[in-house]
Structure formats: structure tokens, C-alpha cells
Amino acid sequence: MPEPIPELDHVVINVAGRLDEAETRFRRLGFQLTARGHHSLGSSNHLAVFGENYLELLGYESGAGEQRSAIWTSPPGLNGLVWKTQDADAVWQHLRQQDLAGEAPQRFFRPVILPDGHQQEARFCTVRLKPESVPNGRSFFCQHLTPEAVWQTAWQHHPNGVINIRDFVIAAEAPAQAASVYQRLFPTATLHGENGSLRLRAGRSVVSFLTPDAVLNQYGSLPDGFDGSPRMAALGLTTSSLEQARERLIDGEIPFTERDNALLVGAENAFNLALRFHAA
Incomplete structure (x- = not known):
């Protein structure tokens, strides 16, 4: 069975029952967000869609908290590392061979209103690594059965310039x-390493495994409740204009610092994950 290629598809931020608060905060951070979507599984979301990947705010609306309840018990903030695949069934076989398989591939959908006003179902098939293999979060593969219902050009332009x-x-x-x-x-x-850290190339992105000191040095903060066990903690974002990102943070009244030609937003100001904006 051929092994999958590491390529980041999207990241998931667990906002649980605070979708309204998270939506407001990420708009203030300068992201254009899609209209609220509702999965057939019971969860709801907003996306910030970029060129090769996207950010998902995942939570639930009033009365729906019992559905997908295992997700909401994980720490708030960054809790999903999602890989691209064109064949979820083949990935599942690979996971079984590596003793990493969770449940069988799962298909679901959510209705989407496209920029031209038409409605379409965004359909997915996901396959997850077994839960005990990923502390404090989830990692899974996502096969987009209708990629055009996610990667719309009109959704890829953000006030903060993130690409x-x-x-x-x-x-x-x-x-x-x-x-x-x-x-x-x-x-x-x-996996490339230096000074105790490791990095895995994932398409145009890099997945970094850093010591707490290294995270503090590069991103300025750690998630609330960090106890030393592996924790998805921060995102680095490429913007087409650092000045544009700076202006948007100021307009949104988001505290930030500048370090090494980058803008840092602490976890306390970005829903329990640190953000670092870099120029393209």
C-alpha cells in the first residue's frame, strides 16, 4: 500500500459553544470568514480559505453540544491537524498497516451558498488516526469530494493579506x-532537526515540533493550560503585506508585538493559539 504524502489541507480550532465570539475575534484579526456552515454530523463552522489550505473554526450552536461531544472535551484552541488525500480508503489501509487506524472512513456534508448565490453540498470523506496516538487533539486525512465548494476565489482575499x-x-x-x-x-x-526541534515539510507548510522555550521565543506565548505534553499551539501565516496585516490588527484593536520582521499575536488574543504573521 503506497504511503500518503504529507501535505497540509486545513487546521481546526476548537471553539465549542463560542462560535459567535470566535467569529467576531477572527474577523477582528483580519480574516474573511465564510458564512456559518452546518455539518450533517451536527457541528457548525466558519472557514478562512487560503491558496493551498484553510483555517476552520469548529463549534456547535445552542442545543447541539451533545453531537460530536468528544471534540468539545479537548482543550480550546488549535486541536486539528488535517492532511490532504485523494483516496481516504487507501489511507485507511495504510493506517491499519501502521497500527494507527481509528474508525473507518466517514462521509458527511454541509450545505454551502456559493458566491454566485447558488447552493451546493460540500461533501467530504475523512479518516482519522486513532485518538490515543495524538494527545490533546486530532489528526486526520480529508478527501474533498467537491473541492469547488471550498476553494472559491472570492473567499481567498483577506483584509490582513494572509495567503x-x-x-x-x-x-x-x-x-x-x-x-x-x-x-x-x-x-x-x-524530519529535519536542530536544537531539539523537528520539522516536517507538508506541502507549502511546515509542521514544527518545538520545545516550550522555542515556542515562546518564536511565537511569544503558549496555550492556557499547557502542561508539557504535546499540544497544538501556534500557527505561522504568510501575508502578502505585513503593513496590511499591521493595519488590520490595529483597526481590530488586537494587541500584537513585532519581532524579527513578523507580527505576533498572543494566545490570549487569538482563541488560545498564538499567531505569527510573516511577509511573503
């Missing part, structure tokens, strides 16, 4: 241990 997710950061006291599950997942992929 792609550049870095996905996992903080851990033992980065090599945190990375080991992904080494099993992608046996022939190379």
Missing part, C-alpha cells in the same frame, strides 16, 4: 516523542 498557513506548531517537552507518530505515518518523509 497561506506557513507553520503548524506542536509544543512539547519532548519534541522527538511528539513527532514519532508522524514518522510512523509518513515512513519515508524526512
Whole structure:
């Protein structure tokens, strides 16, 4: 069975029952968000769609918290690392061979109003690594059965100029241990390391496994409640204009600092994950 290629599809931010608050905050951060969507599984979301990947605010509306309840028990903030695939069934076979398989591939959908006013179902098939293999979060593969219902050009223009997710950061006291599950997942992929940190190329993005000190040095903060166990902690974002991102943060009254030609927003101001805006 051919092994999958590491390529970031999207990231998930667990906002649980605080969708309205999260929507407001991420608009203030300068993201254009899609209209609220409602999955056939019971969850609801907003997306910030970029060139090669996207950011998902995932939560539930009043009365729907019992559905997908296992997700809401994980820490708030960044909790989903999602990989691209064109064949979820083949990935599942690979996961079974690596003793990483969770449940069988799952198909679901959500209705979408496209920019031209037409309605379409966005349909997906996902397959997840077994829960115990990914502490404090989830990692899974997503096959887009209707990619045109997600990657619409009109949704890819953001007031803060962000064009792609550049870095996905996992903080851990033992980065090599945190990375080991992904080494099993992608046996022939190379993880590059320096000063105790490891990095895995994932398409145009990089998944980084950093010590807490390294996260603080590069991103300025850690998620609330971090205890040293592996935790999805921060995102690096590529913007076409750092000045545009700066102006949007000021307009949105979002505190930030400038360091090494980047803008840093602390976890306390971005729904429990740190953000770092880099110029393209």
C-alpha cells in the first residue's frame, strides 16, 4: 500500500459553544470568514480559505453540544491537524498497516451558498488516526469530494493579506516523542532537526515540533493550560503585506508585538493559539 504524502489541507480550532465570539475575534484579526456552515454530523463552522489550505473554526450552536461531544472535551484552541488525500480508503489501509487506524472512513456534508448565490453540498470523506496516538487533539486525512465548494476565489482575499498557513506548531517537552507518530505515518518523509526541534515539510507548510522555550521565543506565548505534553499551539501565516496585516490588527484593536520582521499575536488574543504573521 503506497504511503500518503504529507501535505497540509486545513487546521481546526476548537471553539465549542463560542462560535459567535470566535467569529467576531477572527474577523477582528483580519480574516474573511465564510458564512456559518452546518455539518450533517451536527457541528457548525466558519472557514478562512487560503491558496493551498484553510483555517476552520469548529463549534456547535445552542442545543447541539451533545453531537460530536468528544471534540468539545479537548482543550480550546488549535486541536486539528488535517492532511490532504485523494483516496481516504487507501489511507485507511495504510493506517491499519501502521497500527494507527481509528474508525473507518466517514462521509458527511454541509450545505454551502456559493458566491454566485447558488447552493451546493460540500461533501467530504475523512479518516482519522486513532485518538490515543495524538494527545490533546486530532489528526486526520480529508478527501474533498467537491473541492469547488471550498476553494472559491472570492473567499481567498483577506483584509490582513494572509495567503497561506506557513507553520503548524506542536509544543512539547519532548519534541522527538511528539513527532514519532508522524514518522510512523509518513515512513519515508524526512524530519529535519536542530536544537531539539523537528520539522516536517507538508506541502507549502511546515509542521514544527518545538520545545516550550522555542515556542515562546518564536511565537511569544503558549496555550492556557499547557502542561508539557504535546499540544497544538501556534500557527505561522504568510501575508502578502505585513503593513496590511499591521493595519488590520490595529483597526481590530488586537494587541500584537513585532519581532524579527513578523507580527505576533498572543494566545490570549487569538482563541488560545498564538499567531505569527510573516511577509511573503
